[in-house]
Amino acid sequence: MGISSGITTICCCSGTSISKLHFHHHLPRASIPSISPSPSPALQGRIKFSSFSSRSVAAARHRLGSTTASSVGSCCFTWDDVFRAGESNETDSASDLGGFFDRVKLCNRNLEKLNEFMPFVIANQIVGYVHFGFADHLRKFRDVFIFQKDTKAFGSNFGCHVTLHSSLTTAEDRTRAVGDVVKCLGEELIPGIRNELYPVVSSFGSPIFFSVERAAAPYFGTKAYGVHMNGYVEKDGQKYLWVGKRSEVKPTYPGMLDHLVAGGLPHGISCEKNLVKECEEEAGIPSSISGRAVPVGAISYMDIDGHRFKRDVMFCYDLKLPEGFIPRNEDGEVESFKLVPVTHVANIIRSTEFFKANCNLVIIDFLFRHGYITPENIGYLKLLQSLRSGDCS
Amino acid sequence: MGISSGITTICCCSGTSISKLHFHHHLPRASIPSISPSPSPALQGRIKFSSFSSRSVAAARHRLGSTTASSVGSCCFTWDDVFRAGESNETDSASDLGGFFDRVKLCNRNLEKLNEFMPFVIANQIVGYVHFGFADHLRKFRDVFIFQKDTKAFGSNFGCHVTLHSSLTTAEDRTRAVGDVVKCLGEELIPGIRNELYPVVSSFGSPIFFSVERAAAPYFGTKAYGVHMNGYVEKDGQKYLWVGKRSEVKPTYPGMLDHLVAGGLPHGISCEKNLVKECEEEAGIPSSISGRAVPVGAISYMDIDGHRFKRDVMFCYDLKLPEGFIPRNEDGEVESFKLVPVTHVANIIRSTEFFKANCNLVIIDFLFRHGYITPENIGYLKLLQSLRSGDCS
Numbered sequence: 062m063g064i065s066s067g068i069t070t071i072c073c074c075s076g077t078s079i080s081k082l083h084f085h086h087h088l089p090r091a092s093i094p095s096i097s098p099s100p101s102p103a104l105q106g107r108i109k110f111s112s113f114s115s116r117s118v119a120a121a122r123h124r125l126g127s128t129t130a131s132s133v134g135s136c137c138f139t140w141d142d143v144f145r146a147g148e149s150n151e152t153d154s155a156s157d158l159g160g161f162f163d164r165v166k167l168c169n170r171n172l173e174k175l176n177e178f179m180p181f182v183i184a185n186q187i188v189g190y191v192h193f194g195f196a197d198h199l200r201k202f203r204d205v206f207i208f209q210k211d212t213k214a215f216g217s218n219f220g221c222h223v224t225l226h227s228s229l230t231t232a233e234d235r236t237r238a239v240g241d242v243v244k245c246l247g248e249e250l251i252p253g254i255r256n257e258l259y260p261v262v263s264s265f266g267s268p269i270f271f272s273v274e275r276a277a278a279p280y281f282g283t284k285a286y287g288v289h290m291n292g293y294v295e296k297d298g299q300k301y302l303w304v305g306k307r308s309e310v311k312p313t314y315p316g317m318l319d320h321l322v323a324g325g326l327p328h329g330i331s332c333e334k335n336l337v338k339e340c341e342e343e344a345g346i347p348s349s350i351s352g353r354a355v356p357v358g359a360i361s362y363m364d365i366d367g368h369r370f371k372r373d374v375m376f377c378y379d380l381k382l383p384e385g386f387i388p389r390n391e392d393g394e395v396e397s398f399k400l401v402p403v404t405h406v407a408n409i410i411r412s413t414e415f416f417k418a419n420c421n422l423v424i425i426d427f428l429f430r431h432g433y434i435t436p437e438n439i440g441y442l443k444l445l446q447s448l449r450s451g452d453c454s
Numbered sequence: 455m456g457i458s459s460g461i462t463t464i465c466c467c468s469g470t471s472i473s474k475l476h477f478h479h480h481l482p483r484a485s486i487p488s489i490s491p492s493p494s495p496a497l498q499g500r501i502k503f504s505s506f507s508s509r510s511v512a513a514a515r516h517r518l519g520s521t522t523a524s525s526v527g528s529c530c531f532t533w534d535d536v537f538r539a540g541e542s543n544e545t546d547s548a549s550d551l552g553g554f555f556d557r558v559k560l561c562n563r564n565l566e567k568l569n570e571f572m573p574f575v576i577a578n579q580i581v582g583y584v585h586f587g588f589a590d591h592l593r594k595f596r597d598v599f600i601f602q603k604d605t606k607a608f609g610s611n612f613g614c615h616v617t618l619h620s621s622l623t624t625a626e627d628r629t630r631a632v633g634d635v636v637k638c639l640g641e642e643l644i645p646g647i648r649n650e651l652y653p654v655v656s657s658f659g660s661p662i663f664f665s666v667e668r669a670a671a672p673y674f675g676t677k678a679y680g681v682h683m684n685g686y687v688e689k690d691g692q693k694y695l696w697v698g699k700r701s702e703v704k705p706t707y708p709g710m711l712d713h714l715v716a717g718g719l720p721h722g723i724s725c726e727k728n729l730v731k732e733c734e735e736e737a738g739i740p741s742s743i744s745g746r747a748v749p750v751g752a753i754s755y756m757d758i759d760g761h762r763f764k765r766d767v768m769f770c771y772d773l774k775l776p777e778g779f780i781p782r783n784e785d786g787e788v789e790s791f792k793l794v795p796v797t798h799v800a801n802i803i804r805s806t807e808f809f810k811a812n813c814n815l816v817i818i819d820f821l822f823r824h825g826y827i828t829p830e831n832i833g834y835l836k837l838l839q840s841l842r843s844g845d846c847s
Contacts, residue, residue: 449839
């Protein structure tokens with residue numbers, strides 16, 4: 062069902078929100094992940110970017126039979142399409158970072174709508190933001206949510222902020238009460254409930270006020286933390302990244318490209334331990350190898366999508382893998398892995414939306430740290446800074 | 455003249471501004487740089503920081519016979535003192551980043567005094583900031599500097615901003631006219647004139663409005679760019695950094711610790727070419743090796759010191775050197791180089807002010823990217839963000 066083999070099986074891709082895409086056609090889920098190296102050789106180390114660019118994005122759009130900007134490559138593509146994008150050597154400009162900026166924008170949408178949200182305050186600290194429309198649903202739970210007249214301190218646009226009822230003094234009480242509300246609101250208002258708790262904090266490492274269902278976190282605008290790992294191999298002085306393709310039956314971002322390993326940071330586990338766990342589950346990497354993963358920094362983004370306000374911070378890791386190591390997915394979340402030259406991954410990111418949106422940021426960070434993007438590229442500092450567009454705290 | 459050998463040769467160190475320190479005693483300049491590896495073995499890869507910390511800073515202060523916060527280690531120390539700080543295994547807390555935060559603060563002083571500066575505007579863009587006291591000296595040059603009534607656009611605290619006379623339309627005219635003023639004001643008002651021109655821009659890569667003498671840049675609050683390179687060696691899985699000790703006769707920061715290679719970015723040369731040039735001059739690294747240096751990002755800081763407002767952006771590079779390579783200073787600016795385990799360098803930074811202030815930031819960035827600072831260290835994200843406290847554009 063590749064782009065080149067016709068568009069008869071192309072799915073609906075016209076929405077602007079990837080998270081809202083629904084798939085009519087699912088590929089059969091591979092029972093044993095197929096793993097093979099990319100068929101193409103590595104390009105030279107530091108790239109003068111070959112470019113799909115706007116011209117070829119338009120062409121890809123045309124091939125996909127679509128005219129909406131966000132649909133290009135956001136679903137229903139094959140590894141062949143991926144390799145084609147990676148190998149493209151169309152060149153608009155040797156130093157064009159435009160495609161990367163587009164991917165950063167994809168994670169930081171609609172920030173002009175921040176004024177539609179009111180602060181969610183606990184113990185005099187802002188822990189989240191709630192859309193005025195969603196707030197209306199909370200108003201009926203008067204023993205849980207209180208709407209307090211705002212002072213200037215929290216800068217609400219509505220003259221009030223949301224807080225929790227003063228009777229909810231412990232983290233356990235708050236977790237239970239908010240959890241009951243989430244259940245009550247149900248899938249219609251908060252789709253994709255996972256029964257996984259995320260801690261609610263004002264900043265990383267600060268006291269946990271309570272925990273909230275993962276799928277509900279963006280509706281309360283609470284911060285979410287995760288670990289993302291770039292697994293790479295070095296052969297003959299060239300670097301390759303292991304790229305995963307998500308299962309077509311995953312509820313979120315099915316079929317899209319992903320890191321070798323990534324996961325949200327649930328309540329009660331450190332980044333390091335979570336990474337080791339995810340390495341085992343997602344890619345079959347034993348702790349003897351994953352223990353060598355190097356924490357290398359963090360990226361952040363803020364994204365508004367209707368009533369949802371994502372405020373995510375991802376801790377980034379690099380893991381240099383032995384040449385002979387072959388990842389193997391253990392939890393059914395990944396369809397297959399391929400080893401792709403970093404220069405090709407860069408082209409894929411610049412010219413397509415094949416990667417799950419936030420993975421783009423973590424890989425662009427990798428491209429900076431490994432010298433694939435250089436100060437000679439116009440917009441270097443602006444792109445570098447944009448990788449922490451969110452509240453990185 | 456080490457700390458341990460008594461304090462009779464300790465120089466005056468009581469000022470709060472490193473750049474204003476003057477040395478009464480100069481060591482003889484080494485005609486041939488002495489080069490030797492650190493005598494101590496590497497600590498294990500990822501550090502649970504041993505710490506000099508505030509307690510040992512106080513002790514060092516006592517040994518130095520001084521009570522001012524900024525004096526510790528800011529001059530007159532020997533390699534023995536450096537090694538002692540590096541090897542210290544006093545431990546206050548396994549995850550204390552406090553010493554690193556102190557070094558970041560050292561580069562970002564007095565920002566509450568920003569309201570003492572007025573914008574310096576060219577072609578409707580802010581290119582710098584001038585202290586109202588320094589502005590008074592400029593007022594008499596009426597054919598060069600114009601004080602225009604401010605609109606809200608530039609947010610001046612003085613109701614006006616500085617600009618250049620409308621007759622100065624070309625970069626050449628502006629460079630000459632401002633250069634004449636700088637000469638006229640002389641060493642008393644602008645000490646340390648180097649006859650080196652820095653481009654004046656609103657952001658990196660944008661059009662150059664004119665060029666200004668390097669020593670004068672902070673008086674006009676114009677941005678300055680530079681390249682800083684961490685040269686490291688990997689032996690048996692442990693990393694070592696090459697550390698330079700600046701010549702005692704250098705006009706700026708004499709005797710302090712420095713990167714293997716660093717330099718300001720003058721007008722008309724790219725980062726890459728400047729780095730290759732500095733590698734050759736400062737450490738005798740041939741282009742066949744320096745060409746492998748990897749650009750890895752950038753740090754920024756803003757520092758107010760009297761009439762001076764530094765707004766610096768440093769492009770960071772890593773260069774992995776062959777084990778056998780021995781740097782050799784070619785321009786007399788470095789007294790000697792030593793190879794120091796990265797874990798020891800981390801201790802030196804946390805517990806002393808031996809390094810030239812902005813080098814601390816670039817090395818802390820290295821510690822992040824190479825996994826020596828981890829998300830488990832309290833304050834991880836705050837410290838990471840603080841490395842770009844300045845306008846990084």
